[in-house]
Amino acid sequence: MKLYETTIIYDPGLEETRVAEEVERITQPIAQAGGEVIEVQRWGKRKLAYIIRKRRDGTYVHVKHKSPPALIGEMDRRFRLNESVLRHLTVVAQKESPRPVEEATKGTEAPAVAAAPAASAE
Amino acid sequence: MARDGESRSFRRKFCKLCFDKVERIDYKDDRRLTRFITDRGKIVPRRISGTCARHQSQITEAVKRARILALLPFTSDQYR
Numbered sequence: 457m458k459l460y461e462t463t464i465i466y467d468p469g470l471e472e473t474r475v476a477e478e479v480e481r482i483t484q485p486i487a488q489a490g491g492e493v494i495e496v497q498r499w500g501k502r503k504l505a506y507i508i509r510k511r512r513d514g515t516y517v518h519v520k521h522k523s524p525p526a527l528i529g530e531m532d533r534r535f536r537l538n539e540s541v542l543r544h545l546t547v548v549a550q551k552e553s554p555r556p557v558e559e560a561t562k563g564t565e566a567p568a569v570a571a572a573p574a575a576s577a578e
Numbered sequence: 579m580a581r582d583g584e585s586r587s588f589r590r591k592f593c594k595l596c597f598d599k600v601e602r603i604d605y606k607d608d609r610r611l612t613r614f615i616t617d618r619g620k621i622v623p624r625r626i627s628g629t630c631a632r633h634q635s636q637i638t639e640a641v642k643r644a645r646i647l648a649l650l651p652f653t654s655d656q657y658r
Contacts, residue, residue: 463606463647504648506655514648518606545646550602 457491457522458548464535465514465543468501475515478540482519485531491523508542520549591628595637603636605643608650615641619651 462482466475475498483493499516508514523531528546535544594613595603603610614622614629614637621641624634644650 465647505645505651506648506653508648516647543647545643547605547643550604 458525459494459520459522459551460528460546461549462519462521462531462544462546464517464519464541465504465508466517467540467542468511468513468515470515470540474540475517478538479517479519481534482517482531483521485527486521486523489524489527491521491527493519493521495520511542514542593628593630593633595633596630600633603633603640605640605647606649607640608644611637611641611644611650615650617654619653 464478464482466478470478479496479498483496486493495518497518497520499518501513502516504512504514531546532544535541605611614627616622621638624631627634629637641650645652
């Protein structure tokens with residue numbers, strides 16, 4: 457099981473309900489194969505940097521998921537067959553390394569903020 | 579006169595990503611990546627941008643991925 461990130465660009469003409477259907481068609485096989493969908497981000501309609509299949513815009517969907525590597529090839533095949541998919545890309549997700557500098561500042565800030573209202577209330 | 583380079587004030591280039599303490603540059607961060615491509619859409623070489631080796635290879639990979647997803651252009655339209 458590996459952590460992946462898949463981004464799909466759908467046809468901009470696709471209605472909201474159809475997009476939801478398409479997302480379902482990605483997430484279901486992942487769950488069936490014993491994987492796990494971690495996050496589904498909908499970036500919405502965006503302008504493309506260049507024209508793909510005569511389209512200037514695309515509906516972007518970004519899915520973070522844990523899947524068995526064997527599923528990725530099958531996913532790729534399905535995207536290729538799907539007419540409403542303009543582009544797709546799956547990459548192995550980078551584990552976000554915790555930033556010690558930011559964590560440290562957050563740690564000191566949070567108690568200070570929490571303490572301030574309490575002090576003013578008293 | 580001939581030695582123009584000598585009269586110009588010399589400024590050492592530095593890696594902007596190291597300066598910002600960027601751990602990893604992401605292909606989805608297209609606004610940050612646009613700073614490292616020319617107006618023609620080419621990746622800016624290290625000798626121009628001053629980026630360190632580690633970040634330059636990350637930029638290269640990220641730009642190429644962003645191009646696939648049409649977040650960045652392969653080339654500019656006006657030159658086509």
